Amino acid sequence: MKVLLSGRSHRSNVTTKRPTPMDASILVVGSDEFQTTLLERLRYIAACTVEVTSSPKEVLPLIQAEQPDVLILQASQVGSLDLCRQIKQQTSLAWIYCILIAEQPQNAIEEILPGWNWELGFRAAALEGGADAYMWLLPNHGKGDMSWEAGLTLQNHLLQAQIQTGIGRVQIYRNLMRTNDVLSAIALADPLTELNNRRALDWELPRQIQNARVRDVPLSLLMLDIDYFKSINDNYGHPVGDRVLQLFSARLRHNLRFQDTPFRYGGEEFAIVLSNTNGQEAQQVAQRLNRAIGNQCFTVDNNRALNITASIGIASLQPDDDANGVSLLNRADQNLLRAKSNGRNRVICEANQPSDETPS
Template identity: 45%
Template sequence: MKSSILVFGSTNFLATLPDQILDTNIFSIDIVTSLSQAQSCIHITPIDIILVQASLEGSMELCSWLKEQTKLSCVYCILFEDRPELLTQKSQENWEWELLVNAAALEQGADAYVWQIPENQTTYSLANFAANYQIIIAQFTVGLRKAQKYRDLLDKNALLSAIALADSLTELNNRRALEWDLPRQVQQARTLKDPFSLIILDVDFFKKVNDTHGHLVGDRLLQLLCKRLQNNLRSQDIAFRYGGEEFVVLLTNTSIEEALNIAVRLNRVVDESSFVINNQLSINITISLGVATLEPEDNETGISLLHRADQCLLAAKETGRNKVVSWDEHHHISHLNSVSY
């Protein structure tokens, strides 16, 4: 992946930069000349390093703006001092003044501050220009190193998040993942004005499996069950292990009628064939399912929706198990629709 470079500067400024920095075979480079263009580019494209021409209008504002953006703290900003009045004063070798100017530039938001040597300046030797180029390359290298460390950190955080949100036994999303995703799905459904439904299901008499065959067999049974469930869900459906032998499925853009059809299919595919644990053991199980769909009065966390589906699951288990129960249009526990097999 190429590092992304944003140059805030004029054509003349570009001519002063080392060729190594402007190599488009190595870096992805965008060039802008106004503050609004720079901000727009940063919002659209992830940026690793920003090279800022101090004499260009809006340069100091860009540095300050970057410093205020917490999410952009990873961007390395190199400010190139090319303002004639400051360069002239610097040539007088007033070290105290120069240190104050450097400090002011860094306080405004720059991560590095580089004094440029004017191309038409005859008092500087080739060695001076070479040293100046080395400073620029060194600061640029620091920026690249910081960007790489940030990418590595993002990758590690993504991996840790995936581990934290996954159930190690079934490889489904876990309850913590559900608690994060359910409110997001509710908000999205309301924003898009799409239907959103939910299934909660439980393995009937699962304790008997553990008591009879042991927990290792029970664990293997849950793994096989999850694979069968996933093979019979749509690509947009998201399954979670809610706890023990209980699972939740979020159904994006799905009406109650569609959700019932999915629940009925899941109930059927579990009941119709046994689960082969090994060459000597096959186990038949059934599941009970509760179904509910998002209503205007549901809270934004989705907890009330989950609670209604759970009440339906409880009703399914209390009335014989191995069935699908849904909450009807009257939104009352005494008005449950039951489909058994």
């Protein structure tokens, strides 16, 4: 069950100094009575989406799917502390702020063993178990005397502070992850062509190889080189060469399938990972690219259109290829060199595949 909560702090009529953003989320795990108590309390001190559930044993898949900012657990429920441990042991979930709440007042428990500081003992166990915070919670309805009212007000403030602290930490984490994503995208992107760069290929190819082997599906790789690119730079200048690289990259993108991933390997050389593609299918893709590149001029500017061709080498994943893709890359590159030495503007396949060594 999800509910949207907003409002003022209960009984104290003090609004939060740092308003909780509306996209913040809280998951409450506990008995029906515990949920009712928390929902009534949260209704006045938070502005967020709250979801409730009852069983700690069944909540981990929900946490993995929903990834709430704050998790509030009923301390007395079996499995609550173990759930904290499981969350903190998973890198993908460890940032979730876990608050363990005991709804039984300390003085009632101390009657069992007088003189023992149960609150400190339970708090130490909770923090050692992975909880970020631990607190006691008075019932929402009591005798109405001044001491109970004062205690309830203080606990409301504490709960509010714990939730704000948790959401604040999560926001810092999320912002850091967004920054890291931007930096990673910058590090893995070629600024000229807007394709992924060689570093990205070094990261992606092993992942694709592992996926192909786990799923038992084929994988192929194309290596492309723009023919006579040095003469373009020499005759027209590097700005024209850069523009050709941009137009060439755009034409690649527009003529690839959804599962194909292009990379600028370096200079005028490109690589394309063909997922779930065998050698024969890779040859068809390569020949289509060869025609798309060579059959239409590249309009560099209003006064200049250049005829561009490309040489392409193909390799398909073999059982004895290494997991990093070094041997796969080497074979594709060797076939590319064969295509260039045999006259350029052609596709060269694996030795065990039918080869079209004539211009496409």
